[in-house]
Amino acid sequence: MKKDIILSGVGGQGILSIATVIGHAALAEGLQLKQAEVHGMSQRGGDVQSHLRISSREIRSDLIPRGGADLIVSLEPMEALRYLPWLAAEGWVVTGTTPVVNIPNYPDEADLKRELQALPHVILLDAEALAREAGSPRSANMALLGATAPLLGIEAGQLEAGIRAIFARKGEAVVEANLAAFRAGYQTAQKQTER
Amino acid sequence: MPKRELLLGDEALALGALHAGLSGVFAYPGTPSTEITEYIQGHPLAAERGVHRTWSTNEKTAMEEALGMSFVGKRAMVCMKHVGLNVAADAFVNSAMTGAHGGLVVVVADDPSMHSSQNEQDSRFYGQFALIPVLEPASQQEAYDMARAAFDLSERYRIPVLMRLTTRMAHSRAVVEVAAPRDPNPLSYPEQPRQWVLMPGNSRLRYKALIDDYARLENEAVRSPFNRYTEGSDRRLGIIACGIARNYLMENYPEGCPYPVLEIAQYPLPKESVRRLAAECQELLIIEEGQPLVEQAVRGVLPVPLKIRGRLTGELPRTGELTPDSVRAALGLAPHRAHAASEIVVPRPPALCQGCGHRDMYTALTEVVREFPDGKVFSDIGCYTLGWLAPFHAIDTCVDMGASITMAIGAAHAGQHPAIAVIGDSTFTHSGMTGLLDAVNEGADITVVISDNLTTGMTGGQDSAGTGRLEQICAGIGVDPAHIRVVVPLPKNREEMKQILREEIAYKGVSVIIPRRECIQTAKRHAAAKNK
Numbered sequence A: 001m002k003k004d005i006i007l008s009g010v011g012g013q014g015i016l017s018i019a020t021v022i023g024h025a026a027l028a029e030g031l032q033l034k035q036a037e038v039h040g041m042s043q044r045g046g047d048v049q050s051h052l053r054i055s056s057r058e059i060r061s062d063l064i065p066r067g068g069a070d071l072i073v074s075l076e077p078m079e080a081l082r083y084l085p086w087l088a089a090e091g092w093v094v095t096g097t098t099p100v101v102n103i104p105n106y107p108d109e110a111d112l113k114r115e116l117q118a119l120p121h122v123i124l125l126d127a128e129a130l131a132r133e134a135g136s137p138r139s140a141n142m143a144l145l146g147a148t149a150p151l152l153g154i155e156a157g158q159l160e161a162g163i164r165a166i167f168a169r170k171g172e173a174v175v176e177a178n179l180a181a182f183r184a185g186y187q188t189a190q191k192q193t194e195r
Numbered sequence B: 001m002p003k004r005e006l007l008l009g010d011e012a013l014a015l016g017a018l019h020a021g022l023s024g025v026f027a028y029p030g031t032p033s034t035e036i037t038e039y040i041q042g043h044p045l046a047a048e049r050g051v052h053r054t055w056s057t058n059e060k061t062a063m064e065e066a067l068g069m070s071f072v073g074k075r076a077m078v079c080m081k082h083v084g085l086n087v088a089a090d091a092f093v094n095s096a097m098t099g100a101h102g103g104l105v106v107v108v109a110d111d112p113s114m115h116s117s118q119n120e121q122d123s124r125f126y127g128q129f130a131l132i133p134v135l136e137p138a139s140q141q142e143a144y145d146m147a148r149a150a151f152d153l154s155e156r157y158r159i160p161v162l163m164r165l166t167t168r169m170a171h172s173r174a175v176v177e178v179a180a181p182r183d184p185n186p187l188s189y190p191e192q193p194r195q196w197v198l199m200p201g202n203s204r205l206r207y208k209a210l211i212d213d214y215a216r217l218e219n220e221a222v223r224s225p226f227n228r229y230t231e232g233s234d235r236r237l238g239i240i241a242c243g244i245a246r247n248y249l250m251e252n253y254p255e256g257c258p259y260p261v262l263e264i265a266q267y268p269l270p271k272e273s274v275r276r277l278a279a280e281c282q283e284l285l286i287i288e289e290g291q292p293l294v295e296q297a298v299r300g301v302l303p304v305p306l307k308i309r310g311r312l313t314g315e316l317p318r319t320g321e322l323t324p325d326s327v328r329a330a331l332g333l334a335p336h337r338a339h340a341a342s343e344i345v346v347p348r349p350p351a352l353c354q355g356c357g358h359r360d361m362y363t364a365l366t367e368v369v370r371e372f373p374d375g376k377v378f379s380d381i382g383c384y385t386l387g388w389l390a391p392f393h394a395i396d397t398c399v400d401m402g403a404s405i406t407m408a409i410g411a412a413h414a415g416q417h418p419a420i421a422v423i424g425d426s427t428f429t430h431s432g433m434t435g436l437l438d439a440v441n442e443g444a445d446i447t448v449v450i451s452d453n454l455t456t457g458m459t460g461g462q463d464s465a466g467t468g469r470l471e472q473i474c475a476g477i478g479v480d481p482a483h484i485r486v487v488v489p490l491p492k493n494r495e496e497m498k499q500i501l502r503e504e505i506a507y508k509g510v511s512v513i514i515p516r517r518e519c520i521q522t523a524k525r526h527a528a529a530k531n532k
């Protein structure tokens, strides 16, 4: 088993929590893992990205080669497209559709959508809305993780255990809210992948 | 079963040092090195053992404090980013002359590709220059293991050891198997007390001994388990791979590399191993993360009998960090099939946080500077450097920590008016205070803005050395208290701020304006901590 994942978004959106949950689950499954993070300058509202590599064999490079990513998981549509050169020919893009417009020359939303939909394998979801409906507006990242879950090759139950572990110190209510967002995302993705 | 932990490279190194019997970490924050010290600050073993772990004022004070701890026999570590070693260079280079007593490890994190730095200088040159051995891990496990190896090497040769990290190593996570912690050293004093007094007579003797030691350290590097030599069946090419370049090489040969490979992770350069590889192969490819230190050494200036490829010949890019792809191209392998880049994606540069006090300071400052035909703003390093970007376009220079005040002084002496310096509170205590003393002594006509957010914001909000005492410090240095002005940078105070700026620019002499409001990010954290 080997999954190379690029996580992306805008500083402050919480992509690192997604990586932490996947990491937790991967370790519980006895897999190897490497995760290159961005710290520092890039966090103040700029683009952020993390390379997450999971494998049953030894992983050497902290960076994923171009054309090597099985998945791009993004909380923001333009940020998903930024990393296309890293996506494998048959790779999947899972992205939230709500744009973060904090620059004057942000591209036209319809153009973004068109490019995303032209990709061979894509799951688009309104992660913010799903999180809100699940009663946890701040859990868009967990809704996105849920949408990614069917493609990860890791049991959903193992990921849920990861969510429990990571949010445990914030109390049971926070854990349940994040699990609800996760499950909402999961169902959305299942519907889209069945088609 | 051994204990396993998921750690950043920085954290793995920190834990390795703690477990090696560390008594003190001395550091000034700087990306990508900050998490080393923060990990030790948060670790229960450090608290239990009373390991020294508070931030120093700058890298030079940190280096000297660590040297003092080493003098009395205990293990000390210094951490900084690459440009920090420029600040600590006097102490660093001379620490090779005094040598170490208790193990002394200097960790320097380089930032090729300049993700958050002014340049991409390669700290291995400093090791070579000072005659100090260098270790460079390529995995989180190696970072953990090498920390102890570095302390042991330091104590065996009574010499400081430089550990070099690069951004990807520092900021990437993997599972690490940890060993049992060892006890710190007891207090003891150097066996060679003379060499700690660097008067010429002592230094000349010591320098000869140091040169001899460096030759012995080279033999250590030839035999080091970190410098692996792997035979290969295809000898048309031999590969030297340094630091994390080793990972990118193996990424491209998952089933094993067909060519002989010399991995280099410990310096001085193991020349004998290089000669062995060269004798076996028809060509050499030298892959190193950073500047072409090894490549230059191997190539020299006289003609060599075999072809050497690397960053200097263009097979690998001359600048920037390596990637699995740039290494792949240098190996002559076809690129992977990939999607084309999107043409509608645009850059998304970082910006000052919404509500940040630096914003209000810059809004007032730019409006006042525009009232003059040729106002120049000499700025410095920190979040406030983002004031160069839209919408502020507020600053004209950013060079190295502290250079705002001193460059303003030089420009003022040449007739520049207004000559304005903008500096952060942490940068001011790091390297601005001495410049301010120059300004006072020289009667320079400058206006200094210390934009005080009560923290070291850029690197994630560490304590700032002068918090609560900036006015006293400035007055103590000799700035006239009538020209030390404090204001709260909020939109409602914009006119007040502008008025103060105008008055102090008009004043012929040194004035200091301190707009003071806490960083939004640390304020949020403090509020959250209180609500718990």
Ligand SMILES: Cc1ncc(C[n+]2csc(CCOP(=O)(O)OP(=O)(O)O)c2C)c(N)n1
Pocket: B028, B029, B030, B031, B059, B081, B083, B084, B085, B087, B381, B382, B383, B384, B401, B423, B424, B425, B426, B427, B428, B453, B455, B456, B457, B458, B459, B464
């Ligand atoms: C010699 C050196 N050490 C460390 C750094 C890393 N660094 C850049 S800005 C900064 C802190 C700036 O703090 P402050 O001046 O208070 O400004 P703020 O970011 O809080 O606005 C640090 C530590 C550096 N660039 N150079």
Ligand code: SF4
Pocket: A044, B351, B352, B353, B355, B356, B357, B358, B383, B453, B457, B458, B519, B520, B521, B522
């Ligand atoms: S981190 Fe703090 S100092 Fe830096 S931009 Fe944000 S609010 Fe301002």
